[in-house]
Ligand SMILES: Cc1cc2nc3c(=O)[nH]c(=O)nc-3n(C[C@H](O)[C@H](O)[C@H](O)COP(=O)(O)OP(=O)(O)OC[C@H]3O[C@@H](n4cnc5c(N)ncnc54)[C@H](O)[C@@H]3O)c2cc1C
């Protein structure tokens with residue numbers, strides 16, 4: 001089968017490419033091939049409203065089934081692309097099907113990293129990346145009292161919050177000396193640690209997992225390097241993803257931890273673009289460093305970049321990064337990238353459960369983390385976009401709205 | 410179930426029946442109004458579900474703050490993900506603002 005545009009990966013980015021192409025009047029053939037059995041759906045609720053049961057699956061579909069048919073988008077679910085032949089312009093699935101393409105868009109995201117230690121494959125050990133993962137976890141929950149969550153990133157913390165709300169006893173293990181170490185400044189880490197502890201999570205920092213202990217089939221606990229044994233009927237590992245780019249790299253694309261793309265999401269191979277979690281790109285908000293961003297914003301905005309490029313309106317990718325995370329009654333909203341900041345100013349009072357942290361690099365505002373502080377989030381976005389230089393003391397003064405500081409940029 | 414008239418960016422209108430108990434954003438999405446990006450899926454974090462509504466209704470404080478992200482805000486602006494549909498939304502007229 002030949003498709004003008006073949007999209008590999010039916011997640012956030014892949015779906016948005018197809019939607020935007022049609023919206024822009026593209027009339028060629030579009031196919032969306034994905035290894036999951038479902039229609040494209042939203043991933044963030046998997047550790048939020050879907051995991052808690054507040055939203056059924058139909059409500060997290062990116063579009064209903066009829067939509068794809070009406071837009072003439074061919075869905076090819078349940079198929080994993082195993083090989084790409086860039087010269088022949090074909091892909092081959094694990095099941096041996098071959099699809100030809102005019103343009104290939106690689107939007108395959110990443111696979112949840114699995115625990116490499118002994119016992120990591122016991123029943124009751126989970127990751128949360130797909131609907132199937134979340135369903136498996138939910139199905140076991142009624143019989144589970146004690147859960148160990150491994151990893152204090154957003155996925156682990158959100159899962160811990162939902163599990164606590166469901167009345168489970170939760171131990172959260174983080175190997176670093178603070179949670180969210182990869183993505184946020186220390187003040188935010190400390191705030192979330194306090195919050196999880198106040199909610200009853202037994203949160204342990206600097207915890208090295210030695211192995212997962214079981215009865216030969218089912219997990220019974222987690223053993224730490226210092227010998228401590230933590231009993232558990234369920235383990236949830238939120239330890240990051242491995243970008244799903246192996247077939248592209250095997251086909252000769254430049255990359256490593258992801259596939260390298262330019263400002264138009266072109267890989268080094270002809271007629272192959274890549275977007276979303278797997279795309280290693282030079283980001284203006286990271287001083288032009290090559291990074292991968294794991295966010296809905298990045299997947300969507302790159303999808304739009306590609307759809308524009310494929311419909312003759314090339315517009316380089318330069319979107320400001322943003323992200324959100326919901327835990328308990330706390331709404332975190334992030335704009336910009338704080339990695340590499342050299343100063344951080346606290347704005348507001350964490351004890352009041354509404355505050356922001358403003359990050360600076362070389363005197364310019366590069367990011368904000370806003371907790372229950374939506375006004376700072378929206379007004380701070382302009383500071384980040386403009387690379388505003390402002391006085392840290394002025395930023396700390398909550399009586400001055402951030403928008404009044406933008407003028408000094 | 411409420412019947413809602415939706416006017417797209419090109420000015421064309423279409424009356425559609427939406428389910429009560431879900432949000433207006435979900436109704437727009439499920440009826441194929443692709444101009445509504447709704448990137449955050451209703452988490453009140455993106456403002457890409459911005460619409461104009463007639464009759465006008467009051468935005469929540471959070472919404473009000475988030476609407477500042479749009480250059481096309483008007484008095485009758487709302488975030489469609491923050492409107493839970495009820496029978497009395499019958500007759501609502503929704504317009505999709507210009508792209509931000
Ligand atoms: C639990 C969870 C919570 C999150 N919460 C947030 C949040 O609050 N805010 C936020 O901004 N982001 C959040 N994210 C991140 C966000 O979901 C991702 O950044 C986004 O989904 C990336 O989109 P994508 O299109 O790159 O990849 P995905 O959405 O992961 O889609 C990729 C698809 O490709 C499939 N695939 C992989 N390899 C192949 C292959 N070889 N052949 C065929 N198909 C393949 C995958 O199975 C998957 O279906 C969260 C992620 C998770 C897992």
Ligand code: FES
Nearest residue numbers: 451453456458490
């Ligand atoms: S969908 Fe993001 S604010 Fe409504």
